[in-house]
Amino acid sequence: MEFETLVQSRRSVRGFKNEPVPRAVIEAIIESAKRAxxxxxxxxWHVHVLTGHPLEEVRRRNMSEMAGGAKVKRDIVSHGEYQGVHRTRQVDIAKKLFGAMGIA
Structure with missing residues (x-):
């Protein structure tokens, strides 16, 4: 598929069925996302998938907090500086990139 076709054919859905997403669909989405x-x-990234009672508990709590006037929470929060293995990966790739460009 051409990128232009992909962009032009995308859509946003804000109405949802009250049916669980099949596990195979969730696994296929995660498998594709791993290649991002x-x-x-x-x-x-870290992936967490909730279904059943845990998902219903999160929904209940969110609705209760919203109805109570809680401040909006961002879905994606800033993680700050990379640490541990993430920092190591960041430095390693930078060294390879600079090395390929002839920069010591």
């Missing part, structure tokens, strides 16, 4: 590029090869 990350900044400086840091791969900082």
């Amino acid at each position: 590029p990350s900044s400086m090869n840091t791969q900082p």
Whole structure:
């Protein structure tokens, strides 16, 4: 598929069925997402999938907090500086990039 076709054919859905997403669909989405590029090869993502009672508990709590006037929470929060294995990956890829460009 051409990129232009992909962009022009995308859509946003804000109405949802009250049916669980099949596990095979969730696994296929995660399998595709694992191939997404990350900044400086840091791969900082962690995936959490909720279904059943745990999902219903999160929904209940969110609705209760919203109805109570709680401040909006960002879905994606800044992670700050990379640390641990993520920092190591960041530095390693930078060294390779600079080395390929002839920069010591």
